[in-house]
Amino acid sequence: DVKVTQSSRYLVKRTGEKVFLECVQDMDHENMFWYRQDPGLGLRLIYFSYDVKMKEKGDIPEGYSVSREKKERFSLILESASTNQTSMYLCASGSTPVYEQYFGPGTRLTVT
């Protein structure tokens, strides 16, 4: 059974703080993804990684960075959190070739 876990279900941070969101998958997938979900906008891809230490920008990378030091772990970093980054953050993984992605439960981040 595929498992993608995210470090926190709920997180409250202050404007300007550095925020780390962690994601771990146990299926030895090469590809990992970070999305944010906002009402009326669906899921939007922030960054993805197709191999350890490899990353590519998604559709909305501004204000975010990522780190993938180990195959099973993919971190999303908000360098200086802002209120417009309040959102649901979803991590996903998939094997190569990727047709289906497996999602974690999400982290609801509130920036005040």
Added chain:
Amino acid sequence: DQQVKQNSPSLSVQEGRISILNCDYTNSMFDYFLWYKKYPAEGPTFLISISSIKDKNEDGRFTVFLNKSAKHLSLHIVPSQPGDSAVYFCAANQGSSNTGKLIFGQGTTLQVKP
């Protein structure tokens, strides 16, 4: 610019009837389409997919239809059950299938009434 659109934010159907969820896209280069289902407080789960070389794919109560000339796909659920009540997202593969870069629609909330 939204390349994948789900124009109906919500849909309500009676248990046992057919649910039809629609999705439109603009890029004819998309080669693979997927539907995901999402319950509150959970991540999306994969439901069904279709390659652009096909026009129909069926899996139990779920069937996805693809009309390439109209750039339209639809998900049919027959018969609908209360447990199908969730948000449904369509997605299109926008890059090489090796990396799985998906672009999602806005989602449609389906409510199936007992």
